[in-house]
Amino acid sequence: MKLINKSILTAVITLSTASVYYAQQVQDTVNTKSKDIDEVILRGVTDIAKDRKTPVAASTIKAAQLVERLGNQELPEILNTTPSVYATKSGGGFGDGGLTIRGFESRNIAIMVNGMPVNDMEGGTVYFSNWTGLSDVTSTLQVQRGLGSSKLAIASVGGTVNFLTRSADMKKGGTIRLGVGNNDYLKTSFAYNTGKSEGGWSSSFLMSRQSGGTYIQNTDYEAYAYFFALGFEPNKKHNFQFTLTSAPQWHDQRTFAPTIQNYINYNPEYDGKSPYRKYNSDFGYYTDASGNRVALANRSNYYSKPVMMLNWDWTMDEKSKLSTVLYMSNGRGGGTGDLGKVGGKGMTDFYDTAGHFNYDAIFAANAAVNLNTAGAGSTLIRRSSINSHNWYGILANFQHKINDNWNFSVGTDDRYYYGYHYQVISDLYGAAGYKDNANKNLPPRIVSKTYDYKKLSWNPFGGKLAPSEDQIGYSNDGEVLWYSGFAQVEYSKNNLSAFLQGSVSNQAYQRIDNFVVDGSTLKGQTVNTKTGFKNLFGYNIKGGANYNINEHHNVFANLGYYSKQPFLNTVYPSNQQLINPYLTNEKISSAEVGYGFRSAKFTANVNVYRTQWKDRWLRKSGQTFTLADGSTTTGYSEINGITEIHQGVEFDGVYKPTNFLEIQGMFSWGDYYYKGNANVASFDDNNNPVTLAGSGGNELYLDKVKVGGSSNNSIPQMTASLGLTVKPVKDLNIFGTWRYVGKLYSTIDAGTFTNVSAQERGVLKLPDFNLFDVGFSYKIRLRDQAQYFTIGANVYNLFDTVYISDSATSVFADDKPKFLADGKTPNTNNQTYEQLGMMYKGLATGNRAYFGFGTTWAATLSFNF
Structure with missing residues (x-):
């Protein structure tokens, strides 16, 4: 397009x-x-x-x-x-x-x-x-x-x-590329562009495949990508472009962040101090019929999300133009994990001495279950949580140049979305089936059909959805209607340019729970399979101006305000059919000023910004709670009434003293913190409310606490980089980059901020780190200069730095672990992590974290013709 x-x-x-x-x-x-x-x-x-x-x-x-x-x-x-x-690799899966x-x-x-x-x-x-x-x-x-x-x-x-993807009317030519790297990384691709014919037709095609594993244990993957563009320009007034692209893939994952102590305990070269960065607790081994030990992942992801777009650019006259895009995306796929228990035991009760699942024990326990007499959920299986959707939309933008200085545009962005969310069986782990009682419209039933996550869907129209008789655990759909309009006016004269933009939108959400009985009662209210649509109105307005002082200096400023509608899980909290009684739009205000310098050899930019985000709602999943009775459980928390302040300073620049040398630099400093307290409600995995130990109610003491992530990711408030590119001879680039990350704060754990003392300690600050990457590329031109080979290679984390990129918890040195370092012996003396020596680089080893990858590499060879 x-x-x-x-x-x-x-x-x-x-x-x-x-x-x-x-x-x-x-x-x-x-x-x-x-x-x-x-x-x-x-x-x-x-x-x-x-x-x-x-x-x-x-x-x-x-x-x-x-x-x-x-x-x-x-x-x-x-x-x-x-x-x-x-940007990080998070758990490390592809x-x-x-x-x-x-x-x-x-x-x-x-x-x-x-x-x-x-x-x-x-x-x-x-x-x-x-x-x-x-x-x-x-x-x-x-x-x-x-x-x-x-x-x-x-x-x-x-x-x-x-x-911005390639268009169909690119210059005629093609590329063949081969890439190799660590952990059996292999990527091949072919691309070709026909160029534009005399009749105005053009096309572009690309196909690629990659496979291998990542740095982390048992993270194999297979991924494809295809791209096709067809263009037609019958005359100067009209241009049509059709695009189809997708990247079907499956990959084994690590979604649970292990404790630092487990990284140390399960190091094959155990010394009691060094973490094994590749450790993955989400897979294990079983013995096949031939007696071979075979790896099996509990956590995997698979998806195919083709996107089709048809664009029409209509130049009405020299002052007016209409651009229209019709698009469609039918995604199919999901992610796997465990469901149920066998003999009262879940997956984590079957770890072997290497910290992996003992599937032989799981298979044996499942095979011994008599499903005719057993209760629901009495076998331990791998389920697949499906998150598929059908998405259709239209974007249209009309522009008109009033005169040499003024321009306006108006348009619309309208969408329809239907999401499918349910579970099916991915692997029975040796069981005869799985007895499910989640569907209240049916009596408990035994389900045995499995779905292989490695069978990719190539159907650009979406593929097949599982029938209702195969669905277990839950089955709910989300329906979204989105209507919006926008307008913008722009001004430009001499050295001054400015714009003012506004938009309005209506988002209508409906939740459909296929396992709910119409007319049933929930929390004293009558609920049905369909909630009906809840309409939410939002808007934004923003504007800015840039002034070029002269050919070297410019300054700019912008500001804006958003009234942002919350997401669907905010409208219907706790995964239930009731509307949130505290529903309100989130309010975001932002302002920024900047300065730019341009010269023949040096360019630089400096920006100062401040953003305030009020009435934010957040669901924090994957948590482990300590309850008032001292027991633990897993679940999620829902936090409302959050206010965040994000402010900071940014710099980036490029210095090019000669044609053979270029230096790039960047520095950013931020101050991100919560303003005021918030309210929290916590639930176990079955949506039952829980009371946390030490909780003084549902107030969350967050005022002045640094902002952390909402899942397993962390947020830095200081980054810097310095890059060097050397071109000693024509077509040879040698480059290196130093990168620094500091003021890195862990994920906010809702269960730890239920009292003032936790507020005073704040969010855990992780150690700063420095990374170095190097690489080169060289073109070998043939006699026909339009044809050439390119060879290149990159080495990432050159010095094999050991660092933590993300953390999911805020456990401090003076906290007291339940068990000693072996994870089995109770801490009967009630000692702290520091007293027990359970520390790593100043961090309590009870923290769950992801270590960044060690040294990795990749090399490519391509031919352009």
């Missing part, structure tokens, strides 16, 4: 990762009067920021940099040299990486493909494993921190990440 054209791409900024050329800067400054408004118009629906024009903080990465430096890293990690961005911008997680960052939002419409989440193919087809990747320039009614609280 031709969502962008060449005139826009040449104006795209290149800030922290490449040079901004002086000739282009001068040209921007001396544009003729008739071109003033053309330079500031945010064309079509892509809304790409332009240097010294659009008043937002932005950084851009081009396709060549993705190909050269990404290797076998997670897709978001290419952004780690961008101010206020923190595509499981996490992303935060200015302290906000991906569910509150607008992730877009060609200007089309792709955040899940029920919860705002983005799973990058569904989008790994973007690394092959992206022509430009732009990060806009803060409000961003998108006109759509989306709450880009932390920022906007926009992937």
Whole structure:
């Protein structure tokens, strides 16, 4: 789809990762009067920021940099040299990486493909494993921190990440690429562009496959990507582009963050001190019929999310243009985990001496169960939680240039989404079946059909959903209707450019629980399978201005306010059919000022920002609670009334003293904290309310506590990087990057802030760390200069630094563990972690964490023709 054209791409900024050329800067400054408004118009629906024009903080990465430096890293990690961005591998499974911008997680960052939002419409989440193919087809990747320039009614609280894919009318040619790396990483791809014919037709095609494992134990994966674009430009007024892309994949995971003590205890080279960074507690071994020991994952993910887009750009006349995008996405897939108990034991009761599941014992215990007489959930199985959806939408944007200085645009963004959420059996673990009583419309029944997560769906129209008789555990659907309109006015004259934008939207949510009996009673209220739609109105307004003082200096400012509708699980909390009685929109206000400097050899940007987020609602899952009676249980917490402050300073710059040397630098400092207290309600995994030990009620004492993540991810408040690129001869690039992460705070654990003393201790601060990456690329040109080979290699974490990238808990040195270091002997003397010597780099070893990868590498060979 031709969502962008060449005139826009040449104006795209290149800030922290490449040079901004002086000739282009001068040209921007001396544009003729008739071109003033053309330079500031945010064309079509892509809304790409332009240097010294659009008043937002932005950084851009081009396709060549993705190909050269990404290797076998997670897709978001290419952004780690961008101010206020923190991307990690999280648990370490393929595509499981996490992303935060200015302290906000991906569910509150607008992730877009060609200007089309792709955040899940029920919860705002983005799973990058569904989008790994973007690394092959992206022509430009732009990060806009803060409000961003998108006109759509989306709450880009932390920022906007926009992937612009290749269009059908690219230059004729093709590429064959081979990549290899650590842990049997193998990637092959082929791409070809036909170029534009005399009749206006063009097409582009790409197909890739990669497989192997990651640095972590038992994280095998297989992933494909395909891309097809067909373009037709019958005349200068009309341009049509059709695009189809998807990245079907399956991968074994590590979703539970082990304790630091277990990383040490299960180190094959046990010395009582060193952690085994590759340790994965989510898999085990069984003995097959031939007597072989075979690995089996309890946690895996699989998904296929094809996206089809049809774009029509209609240039009505020299002043007016209409851009329309129709799109469709039918995602199919889910994730696995365990369900049920056998003999009263769950998965963690079957660990062997190496910290892995003893599947032989599980199989034997399951085989001994008589399902005819046993109760529901009396076998221990691997279930697959399905999260599929059908998504349809239309984006339309009309632009009109009033005169040389004024331009306005109006448009609409309308969507329909239906999500399917249920469980099926993935592996019976030796049992004859699983007895389920969750469906209250049916008597308890035995289900035995299994679904193999490694059988990928290639059907671009969505594939098959499991019939209701195979569904266990739960079965609920989410239906979302989204209607929105937006308008923007822009002004540009001489050195001044400005915009004012506003949007309104209505989001209607309906929850459908297929296991609920119509007319049943819940908490004194009558509930039905369908809740009916709950309509929520929201809006935003934002504006900004940029002033070019001269060809070297510019300043800008922006501010905005969002009234953001909450997500579906906020509307219907506790996974039930009742509407939240405290439902309210979240209020976000943000302001930013910036300065830019441009010269022939040096470019730099400095930004200062402040964002306030009020009435935030948060569900914190995967928690372990200590109850009032001293026992423990697992479950989740729902927190409402949160106010967060995110403020900070950012710098990025590029210095190019010669044509052979380029230096890139970045520094960001943030201060992210909670303002005031909040309210919390905690539940076990069966949705039953629980009372926590030491709880003084449902108040959560958060005032002045540093902001932590909401799952297993952590949030840094200081980052820096320094990169060096040397070009000693033509077509040879040698590069290295130093990166620093500091003021890194653990996930907020709702169960630890139920009293003032916990508030005073705050969130656990993790050790700072430094990482070094190096690489090179070299082109070998053939006699025909248009044909060439490229070889390249990258080494990540060159010095094999041991560091913690994410933590799920806040356990302190003066806390008292229940057991000693062996995990079995009770702490009868009631000693603290510090007294027991259960410490690692100043951290109590009872903390659950993810260690970053050690040294890894990737190499590529490609041929362009």
